[in-house]
Amino acid sequence: MAHLIRPRSAEPPAARTRPGVDSRTVRRRTAILLTGLAMTGADGWLAARWGTFGPAFYVKELTQVAVWLVAGHLVTRVRPHTPMGTSMMLLGVLLAADAPAAFGLVVGGPVPRLLVTLALLLTAWQLPLGAHVFLAYPSGVIRDRAGRTVMVCGYAFGALAGLSLAVFGPVEPAGRCRDVCAPMRIVDRLPLTDTAAQGVAFGTAVFVLVGGGVIARRFLRAGRRERRVLAFPAVTMIATAVLWAVVSARSTANPDSGADRFDSVLALAQFASLVAVPASYFLGLLRERLDEARVSDLVRQIAATAPDRLRPALATALGDPHLQIAFPTPNGHVDAGGAPVRLSEPLDPARTTVIGDQDHPIAVLIHDVSLRAEPGLLQAVSATARLALENARLQAEVRAQLAEVRASRARIVAAEDRARRRLERDLHDGAQQRLLSVGFALSLLRQSLSGRETTAETTELLAEAQAELGAATAELRELARGIHPAVLTIQGLRPALEQLALRGPVPVRLRVAELPRLGPAVEATAYFVVSEALANVIRHSRAGRADVTVGLSAGRLRVRVDDDGIGGAVARPGSGLAGLADRVAALDGEMLLDSPPQKGTVLTVSLPCG
Amino acid sequence: MAAGILLVDDHPGFRRLTRRLLEAGGLEVVGEAADGREALRRVAALCPGVVVMDVFLPDMDGFAVAERLAASEEPPVVVLISSHCRAELGTRLDRAPITGFLAKDELSVQRLTELLSRR
Numbered sequence: 001m002a003h004l005i006r007p008r009s010a011e012p013p014a015a016r017t018r019p020g021v022d023s024r025t026v027r028r029r030t031a032i033l034l035t036g037l038a039m040t041g042a043d044g045w046l047a048a049r050w051g052t053f054g055p056a057f058y059v060k061e062l063t064q065v066a067v068w069l070v071a072g073h074l075v076t077r078v079r080p081h082t083p084m085g086t087s088m089m090l091l092g093v094l095l096a097a098d099a100p101a102a103f104g105l106v107v108g109g110p111v112p113r114l115l116v117t118l119a120l121l122l123t124a125w126q127l128p129l130g131a132h133v134f135l136a137y138p139s140g141v142i143r144d145r146a147g148r149t150v151m152v153c154g155y156a157f158g159a160l161a162g163l164s165l166a167v168f169g170p171v172e173p174a175g176r177c178r179d180v181c182a183p184m185r186i187v188d189r190l191p192l193t194d195t196a197a198q199g200v201a202f203g204t205a206v207f208v209l210v211g212g213g214v215i216a217r218r219f220l221r222a223g224r225r226e227r228r229v230l231a232f233p234a235v236t237m238i239a240t241a242v243l244w245a246v247v248s249a250r251s252t253a254n255p256d257s258g259a260d261r262f263d264s265v266l267a268l269a270q271f272a273s274l275v276a277v278p279a280s281y282f283l284g285l286l287r288e289r290l291d292e293a294r295v296s297d298l299v300r301q302i303a304a305t306a307p308d309r310l311r312p313a314l315a316t317a318l319g320d321p322h323l324q325i326a327f328p329t330p331n332g333h334v335d336a337g338g339a340p341v342r343l344s345e346p347l348d349p350a351r352t353t354v355i356g357d358q359d360h361p362i363a364v365l366i367h368d369v370s371l372r373a374e375p376g377l378l379q380a381v382s383a384t385a386r387l388a389l390e391n392a393r394l395q396a397e398v399r400a401q402l403a404e405v406r407a408s409r410a411r412i413v414a415a416e417d418r419a420r421r422r423l424e425r426d427l428h429d430g431a432q433q434r435l436l437s438v439g440f441a442l443s444l445l446r447q448s449l450s451g452r453e454t455t456a457e458t459t460e461l462l463a464e465a466q467a468e469l470g471a472a473t474a475e476l477r478e479l480a481r482g483i484h485p486a487v488l489t490i491q492g493l494r495p496a497l498e499q500l501a502l503r504g505p506v507p508v509r510l511r512v513a514e515l516p517r518l519g520p521a522v523e524a525t526a527y528f529v530v531s532e533a534l535a536n537v538i539r540h541s542r543a544g545r546a547d548v549t550v551g552l553s554a555g556r557l558r559v560r561v562d563d564d565g566i567g568g569a570v571a572r573p574g575s576g577l578a579g580l581a582d583r584v585a586a587l588d589g590e591m592l593l594d595s596p597p598q599k600g601t602v603l604t605v606s607l608p609c610g
Numbered sequence: 611m612a613a614g615i616l617l618v619d620d621h622p623g624f625r626r627l628t629r630r631l632l633e634a635g636g637l638e639v640v641g642e643a644a645d646g647r648e649a650l651r652r653v654a655a656l657c658p659g660v661v662v663m664d665v666f667l668p669d670m671d672g673f674a675v676a677e678r679l680a681a682s683e684e685p686p687v688v689v690l691i692s693s694h695c696r697a698e699l700g701t702r703l704d705r706a707p708i709t710g711f712l713a714k715d716e717l718s719v720q721r722l723t724e725l726l727s728r729r
Contacts, residue, residue, distance in 0.1 A: 428693045436714045437623045440717075444630055444634055490700065491699075
């Protein structure tokens with residue numbers, strides 16, 4: 001069952017809420033944003049008051065947090081129907097919550113220690129939640145099985161890492177932090193702490209590499225439009241994953257890895273990639289804005305868009321150059337030109353959108369699968385184009401009917417030709433054979449009578465019978481040729497015209513180009529056109545000569561018959577010329593008769609034969 | 611003239627009367643065939659000296675049969691006949707490995723004998 005898009009008839013319930021998003025969701029998202037920002041402020045206060053590192057470190061940390069929160073908020077505005085923005089803000093809140101664990105605060109006492117311990121435990125969830133955001137981009141929902149499996153493993157790993165941190169504590173950093181950087185731990189044995197830290201770091205490296213692989217695979221399998229959406233975020237996400245894996249690998253290799261935190265190059269690269277991920281969502285935001293701008297352009301232009309320009313217009317508005325539009329008709333789907341379009345049944349809901357009512361669909365959009373993640377855009381474009389699509393559908397239906405009528409006329413002509421050929425063959429193979437047999441019988445009779453005594457009357461009657469039989473055979477042959485000349489079937493148009501030109505009393509100059517064998521209907525029509533034209537020359541024109549020119553150019557057979565007669569020829573209804581004009585039109589050809597009085601006659605016919 | 615004529619035409623009445631006409635003129639008709647394949651079988655079995663054959667047969671045309679016969683070890687003389695005239699059949703007649711062509715309304719012992727004697 002394809003997705004049905006219906007234009008909304010009612011305004012959104014409240015001006016401040018996005019369409020389809022209730023006010024409770026909006027309040028919840030606002031609360032998450034405000035909580036994150038408040039925690040970021042509190043982190044800043046802690047860093048300013050008790051921090052032992054340089055201000056650049058704290059600015060880096062807090063900027064990272066703020067970027068996730070703000071980007072997440074903007075994404076909730078752009079994609080209100082998806083949980084993407086909320087997930088991003090939750091990641092920002094988590095980063096704000098666990099930031100103090102890395103701050104190197106120099107204040108003692110149980111409250112800071114408890115705070116840092118809680119922050120440390122939350123650190124364990126940074127990786128799975130971050131991976132969740134990465135893998136769920138851009139819809140906010142992880143749709144593929146590989147991604148879901150990675151996430152289940154990720155949250156399990158987060159729980160284990162948190163437990164490890166709670167029991168053994170973190171490895172003490174080697175920097176200046178000597179105070180609350182070493183919070184409370186249940187088991188206070190350094191070798192166990194080192195081993196647990198190595199295990200967590202190793203697991204982290206494996207996890208991020210697998211997650212990066214899933215993102216890379218998704219990118220490689222995506223369609224062209226989806227790749228455009230995924231490209232920059234995918235690169236930044238994979239870069240982040242690789243950097244994270246490098247940090248974890250170094251931690252594994254060197255247990256005294258507290259120094260990593262101060263490795264300025266690595267830290268800057270990690271910061272850049274982490275900030276680049278939410279920044280890439282900004283690009284998504286810009287793209288969304290461009291989509292909206294394109295929809296606005298469509299709204300302005302749609303009234304003046306011709307039905308045959310509708311597909312490119314919608315393709316531009318949807319950012320999908322391969323968009324196709326199919327219009328339902330009683331005889332199946334057709335395109336805007338009325339040509340049949342084959343759609344796989346049932347329609348793939350991920351790639352098709354049906355516009356209109358279930359019972360009376362107007363059109364089917366066949367689009368890139370990534371557009372399914374942007375129902376708002378599809379809805380806006382579909383609603384904008386609904387009237388134009390309705391017009392286009394009506395035109396397409398008329399064109400399809402016209403095409404069917406043309407095809408039907410061509411079939412009638414072809415059927416008539418087949419019938420003529422069959423009749424001609426039957427006359428040759430049937431009646432003519434019998435007449436010939438009778439002729440042979442009369443010859444035998446004459447032979448048998450030649451040695452006997454017969455009356456003159458018998459001999460005379462026999463001779464008369466043979467003469468009549470010869471005349472009947474000749475008439476029959478002429479009749480068969482008029483129905484359908486055998487030479488045309490056997491040898492083609494040129495030899496048939498050569499024989500035709502020799503038969504009349506008026507000299508005919510024949511110029512026929514080298515022709516391949518053409519369709520039987522085209523050959524027969526061209527032959528009958530020349531035949532009828534020459535018959536008119538003989539009967540009415542009083543011409544002294546006639547010229548027949550036949551050539552092939554631009555996929556059309558062009559036939560011209562002209563004479564130097566008295567002109568004034570008219571294709572009257574019911575005349576042979578009028579019948580031929582109908583036959584030419586049935587083959588999508590053109591026939592022109594130019595016959596001014598006293599200036600000869602030119603009959604020109606052009607027939608498609610591609 | 612080589613011994614025996616094989617007459618090939620899909621119209622039985624025409625075959626019967628043609629056979630009588632040829633035999634009345636002193637020619638020997640050794641067999642008849644109604645189509646191209648039967649003609650090839652009869653030629654192999656009867657070894658006629660002459661094959662008088664219609665151009666249009668139900669299964670294959672007389673030109674194709676003539677080409678098959680020409681490729682055999684001892685090809686018979688082939689004369690094609692047709693209710694169509696020479697002009698209608700065109701240049702295929704000139705290219706075919708045959709001794710001659712007669713329109714059916716021209717077919718007579720005299721014309722056939724003349725044609726065969728011109729070889």
